Amino acid sequence: MLNLKSYLTCLQNRINSMKIYKKILIGLIYLPISTILSASYISAGELNSEELVKLKALYERPKYIPFPKENPFSLEKVELGKTLFFDPRMSDSGTQSCATCHNPSFSWGDGMGLGTGNGHNKLGRKSPSILNLAWDHDSEAYMWDGRKESLEDQALGPIQADVEMNMNIDRLVAFLKTTKDYKPLFEDAFPDDANPIKASSIAKSIATYERTIVSNIAPFDKWIMGDELAISSSAKKGFELYNGKANCAACHSGWRFSDASFHDIGLKSEDIGRGAFVPVASMKFAFKTVGLRNIDLRAPYMHDGSIETLAEVIDHYDSGFIQRESLSSEIKKLNLTQNEKRDLLSFLKTITSKDTPVRLPVLPK
Ligand code: HEC
Numbered sequence: 001m002l003n004l005k006s007y008l009t010c011l012q013n014r015i016n017s018m019k020i021y022k023k024i025l026i027g028l029i030y031l032p033i034s035t036i037l038s039a040s041y042i043s044a045g046e047l048n049s050e051e052l053v054k055l056k057a058l059y060e061r062p063k064y065i066p067f068p069k070e071n072p073f074s075l076e077k078v079e080l081g082k083t084l085f086f087d088p089r090m091s092d093s094g095t096q097s098c099a100t101c102h103n104p105s106f107s108w109g110d111g112m113g114l115g116t117g118n119g120h121n122k123l124g125r126k127s128p129s130i131l132n133l134a135w136d137h138d139s140e141a142y143m144w145d146g147r148k149e150s151l152e153d154q155a156l157g158p159i160q161a162d163v164e165m166n167m168n169i170d171r172l173v174a175f176l177k178t179t180k181d182y183k184p185l186f187e188d189a190f191p192d193d194a195n196p197i198k199a200s201s202i203a204k205s206i207a208t209y210e211r212t213i214v215s216n217i218a219p220f221d222k223w224i225m226g227d228e229l230a231i232s233s234s235a236k237k238g239f240e241l242y243n244g245k246a247n248c249a250a251c252h253s254g255w256r257f258s259d260a261s262f263h264d265i266g267l268k269s270e271d272i273g274r275g276a277f278v279p280v281a282s283m284k285f286a287f288k289t290v291g292l293r294n295i296d297l298r299a300p301y302m303h304d305g306s307i308e309t310l311a312e313v314i315d316h317y318d319s320g321f322i323q324r325e326s327l328s329s330e331i332k333k334l335n336l337t338q339n340e341k342r343d344l345l346s347f348l349k350t351i352t353s354k355d356t357p358v359r360l361p362v363l364p365k
């Protein structure tokens, strides 16, 4: 079993180090977590009930979405950002919107191994889910290799990238200016701006919309809130393994199941990831720790889409990784039994929520 005390301290430090920006409540998304967990509820496992209560507290959902003070929340920005996000006319070919690759039907990924870009060309990496990214604002590291500092900074990238939407920004702004129904959307979203249709407004509104993309309450959250019947006893054992012998929580920590950091987990891919920007030995082959919310809905897995199923992901961590200098010290042979693998898998399936279906916008004429 893990050294729980040092582990809890380490996780708590990580949580404390997150600055909270101006908070706006999006009422429909969070339920207040008021339930006090009663020790008598807790089923027998390796941890005693007090340890389990502390561990569960680390996974409580936050009550607010953090919005940065330099781009505060407004419903008007969300509406504009959503419209742009789903508009394929933002691409040179007129066929690719952000949602082509970040599709709500695939939990905001594209359900493919590697992404497919402009002219049906394969991209070098998998299209990641964009769920729950508002909370990455403090780590200032977006993309698989962390090369973008904010969602605002990120949004204009794929529009202009020749391999993705291949659109010239001036041409896009001209298109938006001449599409008359876009005008009131920009004016409402940026009421203090005499000339609101411009690149920075596109970036700000898309980023604001993206911050509202949050996974809903999953069976796991109901268990955390005190409903003992919400998940199976196999999943409860899996949760202890996740935090103990299987060591997943060393990196996939907190309610999003991510430490927002970068690690080499020993995949065979030649892509050096974060190493291209941070040239230290441990960052070679390191990629962003993906949050695991709704993980069951977005196979195949990893930056190169190389692992097909969650059971195979578990086999990878158990013994399938390759040894090299940059391999994270948290990755070691696990020797999980078949039953333990099954329990871990049951747990992973409890962190998928049924999210409210997304209504597609009618595009401005
Ligand atoms: C052709 C497919 C494609 C399109 C279109 C596309 N993306 Fe992406 N997106 C990707 C891929 C692939 C990555 C990962 C690239 C990398 O890390 O090198 C990515 C990464 C991201 C990330 C970083 C996620 C994270 O976890 O840090 C965000 C945010 C994002 N895209 C938003 C958008 C927005 C907004 C648009 C539209 C303006 C868009 N994308 C258009 C494929 C696409």
Ligand code: HEC
Pocket (backbone or CB within 6 Å): 246, 247, 248, 249, 250, 251, 252, 262, 263, 264, 265, 267, 286, 287, 288, 289, 290, 292, 295, 298, 300, 301, 302, 303, 304, 310, 313, 314, 317, 318, 328, 330, 331
């Ligand atoms: C050393 C840190 C670390 C540990 C320990 C770790 N992971 Fe990961 N995990 C990562 C990183 C980093 C990625 C992204 C790797 C990549 O794509 O190159 C990842 C990716 C994943 C993915 C794929 C996500 C996606 O959307 O493609 C799953 C699933 C996953 N991990 C589950 C687990 C489980 C289960 C455990 C425990 C058995 C575990 N991880 C242990 C860091 C870690």
